[in-house]
Each structure stands twice: as C-alpha cells, then as structure tokens.
Amino acid sequence: MAISSLSEAIAAPPRKQVIRRLKERFIESLLFLCAFSCVAVTIAIMVILGTESIGLFKTVSVWEFFTGTEWAPLFEPAKYGILPLVCGTLTTSAIALFVAIPIGTTIALFLSEFASQKVRVWVKPILEILAGVPTVVYGYFALLFVTPLLQLLFPDLPGFNMLAAGLVMGIMIVPQISSMSEDAMRSVPDELREGSYAAGATKLQTAWNVVFPAAFSGVSSSYILGISRAVGETMIVSIAAGLQAKISFNPMDSAATMTAYIVQVSLGDLPHASIGYQTIFAVGFLLVSMTLIFNTIGHWLKRHYREQY
Amino acid sequence: MATSLSPSSTPLSPIQLSVLQRKRSSNLFAVAGIFSIAIALMTLIALVLQLFIQGFPKLNWQFLTSFADPEASLAGVLAALVGSCLVMLVTAATAVPVGIGAGLYLEEYIARNKFSALIEINVTNLAGVPSIVYGLLALGLFKYYFNLGESILTAGLTLALLVLPVVIVATREAIRAIPSSLREAAYAMGASKSQMVFDHLLPYAFGNILTGVIIGLSRAIGETAPLVTIGALTFIAFLPDSPIQSGFPFISFEWLKAPFTVLPIQMFNWVSRPEPEFQVNAAAAGIVLLSLTLMMNSIAIYLRYRIQKNLKW
Structure with a gap:
C-alpha cells in the first residue's frame, strides 16, 4: 500500500514540481534567445550589407567595381573602381604591421622569457592602457604630433599622409600582438626550456629557437588578428591619412582607405538608397569579408596548429 | 700549448x-x-x-558646462558629455543582460553539437568585426528599417552590439573558472539548474563579469566610427529631456528619441577643422575622454587584481 502511494507520487508530480519544471524550461529558452542573438547579429550584418549594396551593382558591373582604378562615385562622371581604396587600406595596414609585429613580438619574448614577475605586473597594465586609448585620440595624436615630427625629418611630407597614420596604428596594435603572443609563449611547458638550458643555450637561444617555434601557432594567429584590426581601423586613418582615393603605395602620400571613405560619405547627409549610400554598403561588405577571412585563418591557425605536449 | x-x-x-x-x-x-x-x-x-x-x-568649468558653439572660445562639451552618459546607459542596459544570458547558456546549458560550434564561431567572429560595420548595420537596420532615427536609442543599441561579444567572453571565462564541486554541492542540496546558475554561479562570477563589462563599456565610450555612420550630430545646443520628471509618472523615456552627440564625435569634429582654436578644443575634449576611459580601465584592472588576490578555490 505504502509502496503504491509512493509510486503514485512519483508518477504524478505535485503542482509545484510542474511549475518548477516549466520555470526551468522558460529560463532555458530565455537564455537560448540571448545566445541566439549573436547568430542573429551576424545574419543581420550579411543581409543588410547585401540588400543595401545590391542596387549599386545594377548600375556598375561587379567586374568594374573590383578592377576599376578610379574611385569617384560622388562626382560626374562617376567612377566605381574600388582598387584605390583597397590600396590605401593595404598600405596603411602594411606600415602598421611593420611597426607592430617586431615591437609586439620583442615585448612578448621579453616579458615571457626575460622579465621578472615584478616587471610583468607593471608592464602589462601599461600596455592595456595603450590598447584602451580611444582611436579618435590616436587620430588627433597622429595628425598633430606625429606628422609635424615626421615633417622635421621629411620636409616634403604633406599634412595628411599614410606614414603617420600607419605608425600610430602600429603602436595601437602592439598591445594586442604582445599580449596574445605572450600567452602563447607562456603556455609552452618548462621542460622544453630546461632541455634547452641543459644543452647550454642562452636565454635568447632558448627564446628564439625553442619557445618561439613552439608557440608559433598562437603567435601567428596574433599577427593575423592584428592585420584584421589594422584593416578595420577607421578613425586614425580618416583623421590623419587624408580623403583622396588614389592608387599609391608611397607612405608619404595621402590616400583614403575603405573605412575612411565610409566615414567621409557618412558625414555628408546622404538620402536613403542613393548611389552614394549604396557604395558605402558595398565597401563595408568587402571590408567585412576581408576581416572575416583574416579572422577565420587566425582562429583556425590557433586551434589546428596548437602543439600538443 | x-x-x-x-x-x-x-x-x-x-x-x-x-x-x-x-x-x-x-x-x-x-x-x-x-x-x-x-x-x-x-x-x-x-x-x-x-x-x-x-x-x-581650455579645460575649465566653462568648457564642461557649455554647448557646442561656432565660436571656438565659447564652445564646450556639455551636450557631448551628457550624450555619452545616456548612450552608455542604453548600451549597458541592453548588452549586459543579453551578454550574460548568452554566456551562461553557452557555458552551462548548451549541448555540444554542430549548433553549439556554430554559435561559438559566431561569437569569435563578431568580436573581430570592424566597428564601422556595426555602424553600417545600424544605419540600415535601426535607422531606416526600424525607423528609430538618429537617436540616443539607436546609438546605444549600436554600441551594445559592439560590447556584446566582450560581455559574452568575460561571462564565459568567469563561469569556466568556477570549480564543478560548487555545482555539485548546489545540486546535492536539491537545487534546480536555474537555481544553481543564478544563486551560486552568478554571484561567484560577478566580480569577473563586472570587470569585463567595464572594459567593454570603456571601449564603447571611445568609439566614434559606428556613430558617425548613423549620422550623429555635432552641433547640439540643448539637453535631452530629463529621465526623471517632477510630474506623474515621474519617469520619462522621451530622451531615448532625442538627437545626440557624444564626446568622441565632438572631438572628431573639432580635429577635422583647420582652425587651431578648434584643435585646442579637440585636445581638451580628448583629455576628458581619455580620463573617462582611463578611469574605467583602472577600475577594471584594480577589480581584477582584488579578485585574483582574494579568490582561492
């Protein structure tokens, strides 16, 4: 008798149990919606960039868009070749990486292999502060400090130039590269270092020939994410690099990047669905595809080439 | 020899x-x-x-309490300062609950399958999307599709998209650091999953999540590009309606629809003018902006330091 009532109790849970279960389901689906919002944002980015820019390709052929060497969509006669903007983006990014990769890697090697715990505790927050400076402040710094300084060295340097913008952008990326690389280097197990020291290697030889190759997947992924950051950087280049779209790989020139063009057009009041409005979405679409490719390669490198110890 | x-x-x-x-x-x-x-x-x-x-x-009381002005010496950052604070309010109110919810779901609830891998890749990719692309999304979606206009609400939501991945990652790392013995203890006392998550995990993870949220907001407060694309104004000589009213119903949401400007946009506007007087203004606005971000960053660094010191599992 007692047993049967117990099994009845289990088979027919009281109201409280039902409510509790419903509440659990409700909370879980609410949290699921939160997580799904990320996917929704990604879809929204793709759909909006796609639908808003599709109108442009009714007037301009895709071929002309990607191979044209003149970009003047707001003038008569309008030209829609995106290569000048891509060229500006690549040049400023290259200068930035030329600064950020050597400095970032050196700092990472130094912090992980040479520096004492005390130095590390002080240097890392400083680097974090450098990473936290708003980009518009960096832009101001590039335009009104770095450019005049460079003009002392190169008197012919124009007021807007890719060199100053790229250099400052490089300094901005240093903390990202150094902290990601350092994490990768510090996860290299100590046995490898000890083996190297036992064979008579110095700290530098250990760092360069043992730790760096062992951490290379993490280090290279930090480089690639740095590239993606440089390609997407907006304010520094639109303040300091100039707004003329032209094909030039000379750092001393002024040239517009893809991001600077979007800012330039947005500052004017463009009517919805006009051709200028469509061009910024087309440029944005190319931009997001480029960074997406870099990010995917970066994360893939990190995951698939991780050394197993 | x-x-x-x-x-x-x-x-x-x-x-x-x-x-x-x-x-x-x-x-x-x-x-x-x-x-x-x-x-x-x-x-x-x-x-x-x-x-x-x-x-x-230039940095004096007059600068902090004046509106933008065509005359450089009279111009100030009042509208931009108030705008930045209100936009941050909207950003925090939307990004924090959604981000924490997403982080909790991804760490505690999700079944490991293809769908979870999809969300995983999504979060990492969202963190790498250039900020100006979020601006384009907001321009197309919030401004023209939802018709929210160039308002504080639009700006806050735009920056919320930007902060969301940061909050998610911070939440996940904080939750992951909590040992499973804590979860088992909660279950052993008969807690349901949501009770375990909200009464036990969340309080323990709170400090680390807060650190991540502050860092995310400090990044958002300095963001310029996405707000330029939605068309933030730079010449605003009035404040939005106060959220707290003297008459019934005491709380007003009219300010959400108000046009706005924020500190980085004001600074960008001044930097791009050729007159040197405006560059002085830009520098002063830069000091205010930098102090705000540095303050938030140092709070975050200090919080993390305290947590690392006190928390021993």
Whole structure:
C-alpha cells in the first residue's frame, strides 16, 4: 500500500514540481534567445550589407567595381573602381604591421622569457592602457604630433599622409600582438626550456629557437588578428591619412582607405538608397569579408596548429 | 700549448669565446625588449603630454558646462558629455543582460553539437568585426528599417552590439573558472539548474563579469566610427529631456528619441577643422575622454587584481 502511494507520487508530480519544471524550461529558452542573438547579429550584418549594396551593382558591373582604378562615385562622371581604396587600406595596414609585429613580438619574448614577475605586473597594465586609448585620440595624436615630427625629418611630407597614420596604428596594435603572443609563449611547458638550458643555450637561444617555434601557432594567429584590426581601423586613418582615393603605395602620400571613405560619405547627409549610400554598403561588405577571412585563418591557425605536449 | 691552459693571461678558448658572445647577444636582446617597451611607454607619455599641453588651458568649468558653439572660445562639451552618459546607459542596459544570458547558456546549458560550434564561431567572429560595420548595420537596420532615427536609442543599441561579444567572453571565462564541486554541492542540496546558475554561479562570477563589462563599456565610450555612420550630430545646443520628471509618472523615456552627440564625435569634429582654436578644443575634449576611459580601465584592472588576490578555490 505504502509502496503504491509512493509510486503514485512519483508518477504524478505535485503542482509545484510542474511549475518548477516549466520555470526551468522558460529560463532555458530565455537564455537560448540571448545566445541566439549573436547568430542573429551576424545574419543581420550579411543581409543588410547585401540588400543595401545590391542596387549599386545594377548600375556598375561587379567586374568594374573590383578592377576599376578610379574611385569617384560622388562626382560626374562617376567612377566605381574600388582598387584605390583597397590600396590605401593595404598600405596603411602594411606600415602598421611593420611597426607592430617586431615591437609586439620583442615585448612578448621579453616579458615571457626575460622579465621578472615584478616587471610583468607593471608592464602589462601599461600596455592595456595603450590598447584602451580611444582611436579618435590616436587620430588627433597622429595628425598633430606625429606628422609635424615626421615633417622635421621629411620636409616634403604633406599634412595628411599614410606614414603617420600607419605608425600610430602600429603602436595601437602592439598591445594586442604582445599580449596574445605572450600567452602563447607562456603556455609552452618548462621542460622544453630546461632541455634547452641543459644543452647550454642562452636565454635568447632558448627564446628564439625553442619557445618561439613552439608557440608559433598562437603567435601567428596574433599577427593575423592584428592585420584584421589594422584593416578595420577607421578613425586614425580618416583623421590623419587624408580623403583622396588614389592608387599609391608611397607612405608619404595621402590616400583614403575603405573605412575612411565610409566615414567621409557618412558625414555628408546622404538620402536613403542613393548611389552614394549604396557604395558605402558595398565597401563595408568587402571590408567585412576581408576581416572575416583574416579572422577565420587566425582562429583556425590557433586551434589546428596548437602543439600538443 | 701550455700558455693556452692558463686562463687569465691568454686569449680565450673558442668555447669561452662562444659563451661570451652568446651571452652578449642574449643581453642585447634583453635591452631590445626594454627598448620596445620604452617605445610603447614613450608614445603613451607623448600622447598624454601633447593633449595636456594643447588642451589644458581650455579645460575649465566653462568648457564642461557649455554647448557646442561656432565660436571656438565659447564652445564646450556639455551636450557631448551628457550624450555619452545616456548612450552608455542604453548600451549597458541592453548588452549586459543579453551578454550574460548568452554566456551562461553557452557555458552551462548548451549541448555540444554542430549548433553549439556554430554559435561559438559566431561569437569569435563578431568580436573581430570592424566597428564601422556595426555602424553600417545600424544605419540600415535601426535607422531606416526600424525607423528609430538618429537617436540616443539607436546609438546605444549600436554600441551594445559592439560590447556584446566582450560581455559574452568575460561571462564565459568567469563561469569556466568556477570549480564543478560548487555545482555539485548546489545540486546535492536539491537545487534546480536555474537555481544553481543564478544563486551560486552568478554571484561567484560577478566580480569577473563586472570587470569585463567595464572594459567593454570603456571601449564603447571611445568609439566614434559606428556613430558617425548613423549620422550623429555635432552641433547640439540643448539637453535631452530629463529621465526623471517632477510630474506623474515621474519617469520619462522621451530622451531615448532625442538627437545626440557624444564626446568622441565632438572631438572628431573639432580635429577635422583647420582652425587651431578648434584643435585646442579637440585636445581638451580628448583629455576628458581619455580620463573617462582611463578611469574605467583602472577600475577594471584594480577589480581584477582584488579578485585574483582574494579568490582561492
């Protein structure tokens, strides 16, 4: 008798149990919606960039868009070749990486292999502060400090130039590269270092020939994410690099990047669905595809080439 | 032959020479490391000095309490300061609950399958999307599709998209650091999953999540590009409606629809003008902006330091 009532109790849970279960389901689906919002944002980015820019390709052929060497969509006669903007983006990014990769890697090697715990505790927050400076402040710094300084060295340097913008952008990326690389280097197990020291290697030889190759997947992924950051950087280049779209790989020139063009057009009041409005979405679409490719390669490198110890 | 054995008076043996050389290059590299850090540090110092030397004379009460003005000497950042605070309010109110919810779901609820891998990739990719692309999304979606206009609400939502991945990642790392014995103890006491998550995990993770949220917001407060694309105005000579009203119903949401400007946009506007007086204004606005972000960053760094010190599992 007692047993049967117990099994009845289990088979027919009281109201409280039902409510509790419903509440659990409700909370879980609410949290699921939160997580799904990320996917929704990604879809929204793709759909909006796609639908808003599709109108442009009714007037301009895709071929002309990607191979044209003149970009003047707001003038008569309008030209829609995106290569000048891509060229500006690549040049400023290259200068930035030329600064950020050597400095970032050196700092990472130094912090992980040479520096004492005390130095590390002080240097890392400083680097974090450098990473936290708003980009518009960096832009101001590039335009009104770095450019005049460079003009002392190169008197012919124009007021807007890719060199100053790229250099400052490089300094901005240093903390990202150094902290990601350092994490990768510090996860290299100590046995490898000890083996190297036992064979008579110095700290530098250990760092360069043992730790760096062992951490290379993490280090290279930090480089690639740095590239993606440089390609997407907006304010520094639109303040300091100039707004003329032209094909030039000379750092001393002024040239517009893809991001600077979007800012330039947005500052004017463009009517919805006009051709200028469509061009910024087309440029944005190319931009997001480029960074997406870099990010995917970066994360893939990190995951698939991780050394197993 | 005998002379080469006595170490002090004779040239060094090849091995000693090699050791010396290698040690020297090792030390040289250490110097290069210190030099690299010095470059970073000097840039930071130069940046702050440049801002202060140019902008400090302008930085007074009048500057903080005046509206933008075509006359450089009369212009101030009041509208931008209030705008930044209100936009941050909207951003925090939307990004924090959604981000924490997403983080909790991804760590505690999700079944490991293809769908979870999809969300995973999504979060990492969203964190890498250039901020100006979020601006384009907001321009197309919020401004023209939802018809929210160039309002504080649009701006807050735009920056919320930007902060969302940061909050999610911070939540996940904080939750992951909590040992599973805590979860098991909660279950052993008969807690349901949501009780375990909200009464046990969340309080323990709170400090670390808060650190991540502050860092995310400090990044958002300095963001310019996405707000430029939705068309933030730079010349605003009024404040939005106060959220707290004297009459019934005491709380008003009219301010959400108000046009706005924010500090970085105001600074961008001043930087891009050729007159040197406006560049002084830009520097002063830069000091205010930099102080805000540095303050938030140092709170975050301090919080993390305290948590790491006190928390021992």
